[in-house]
Amino acid sequence: xxxxxxxxxxxxxxxxxxxxxxxxxxxxxxxxxxxxxxxxxxxxxxxxxxxxxxxxxxxxxxxxxxxxxxxxxxxxxxxxxxxxxxxxxxxxxxxxxxxxxxxxxxxxxxxxxxxxxxxxxxxxxxxxxxxxxxxxxxxxxxxxxxxxxxxxxxxxxxxxxxxxxxxxxxxxxxxxxxxxxxxxxxxxxxxxxxxxxxxxxxxxxxxxxxxxxxxxxxxxxxxxxxxxxxxxxxxxxxxxxxxxxxxxxxxxxxxxxxxxxxxxxxxxxxxxxxxxxxxxxxxxxxx
DNA sequence: TGCCCCCTGCAG
DNA sequence: CTGCAGGGGGCA
Numbered sequence: 001x002x003x004x005x006x007x008x009x010x011x012x013x014x015x016x017x018x019x020x021x022x023x024x025x026x027x028x029x030x031x032x033x034x035x036x037x038x039x040x041x042x043x044x045x046x047x048x049x050x051x052x053x054x055x056x057x058x059x060x061x062x063x064x065x066x067x068x069x070x071x072x073x074x075x076x077x078x079x080x081x082x083x084x085x086x087x088x089x090x091x092x093x094x095x096x097x098x099x100x101x102x103x104x105x106x107x108x109x110x111x112x113x114x115x116x117x118x119x120x121x122x123x124x125x126x127x128x129x130x131x132x133x134x135x136x137x138x139x140x141x142x143x144x145x146x147x148x149x150x151x152x153x154x155x156x157x158x159x160x161x162x163x164x165x166x167x168x169x170x171x172x173x174x175x176x177x178x179x180x181x182x183x184x185x186x187x188x189x190x191x192x193x194x195x196x197x198x199x200x201x202x203x204x205x206x207x208x209x210x211x212x213x214x215x216x217x218x219x220x221x222x223x224x225x226x227x228x229x230x231x232x233x234x235x236x237x238x239x240x241x242x243x244x245x246x247x248x249x250x251x252x253x254x255x256x257x258x259x260x261x262x263x264x265x266x267x268x269x270x271x272x273x274x275x276x277x278x279x280x281x282x283x284x285x286x287x
Numbered sequence: 288t289g290c291c292c293c294c295t296g297c298a299g
Numbered sequence: 300c301t302g303c304a305g306g307g308g309g310c311a
Binding site for chain 3: 002003058073074075076077124126127141142145177179186187236276277278
C-alpha cells in the first residue's frame with residue numbers, strides 16, 4: 001500500500017523526531033525482517049546517531065553515524081510508529097490507543113532511543129530493514145534498479161514519452177508503475193494518474209499519443225503532490241509515525257470506488273484485473 | 288515480459 | 300473456506 005506519498009509522509013514524521021537522537025539498542029522480533037550487511041548485527045545499532053531521513057522511491061534511507069545507514073521498505077503493510085516517552089505517560093495524548101498496543105503482534109523490529117521508541121510493524125512480513133555501510137546504499141540492488149522520480153528534474157514529458165515508446169507492447173499502467181522506469185507510483189496513484197490523464201489503463205504503449213503522454217506526466221506529479229498534501233492514503237495500514245491516518249482516501253477519483261459514480265461524470269466506476277492488480281477506472285472519462 | 292511467490296487477515 | 304489485497308524478487 002505505501003507508495004511515494006505515504007513513504008514521504010512517514011519520512012517527514014521520522015525526520016522531526018529522530019534526527020539528532022542516538023539509538024540505544026535494537027530488538028529483532030522477527031529475523032526475516034532484518035538484514036544486516038556482512039560484519040554487522042542488531043548489536044551494531046547501539047550508539048548510532050541519526051543524521052538524516054531521506055526517501056528513494058518507496059524506500060526510506062536513515063543515515064546514521066559511523067557511516068552506517070538503515071534502508072527500509074514498508075512493502076504493503078509496513079508501519080513505522082514512534083512513541084515518545086512523555087506520550088506514554090500522558091493519558092490525554094491522541095496517540096494513546098497506539099501506545100497501549102505497542103509493541104503489537106505485528107511488531108518485527110524495535111529501535112530504542114533516549115526520548116522514545118520506534119516500532120517497525122509489518123503484518124504480512126514482506127517489508128525489510130537493512131543495516132549497511134552508507135557507501136553501499138547506492139550499490140544496493142533495490143536502489144540500483146530504481147528509475148527517475150516524477151519530482152526529479154529529469155522527469156520531463158519527453159522522458160515519459162521515450163519510455164512509453166520503449167514499451168510498445170506493455171499496457172500504460174504497467175509502464176507507469178514499473179519502478180525501474182518511474183519510481184514512486186503503485187496501484188493507487190497509477191489508477192489516479194490515468195484518470196486525470198483520461199487514459200484507459202489497458203492501452204498499449206504504441207497506442208498512446210504524444211499529447212497524452214504529456215498530459216500523463218503532469219497527472220502523475222499532480223496525484224503524488226495531492227497524496228503528500230493529505231498525508232497519504234489510509235485505506236488499510238498506512239499511518240504517520242504519530243499513529244494518525246492520512247486523508248487522501250477522501251479525494252480518490254477511481255481507486256477503491258468500484259460501483260460508485262464518477263466524481264466528474266457520474267458514470268459508475270469499474271474495476272478489472274490488469275497485470276495481476278485490481279485496476280479502477282471511469283468507463284466514460286477514460287478512453 | 289508476464290506470472291507465481293512471499294505472507295496474513297479479512298470479506299464474501 | 301476461498302479468494303483477494305499488492306510491492307517487488309525471481310524465474311521461464
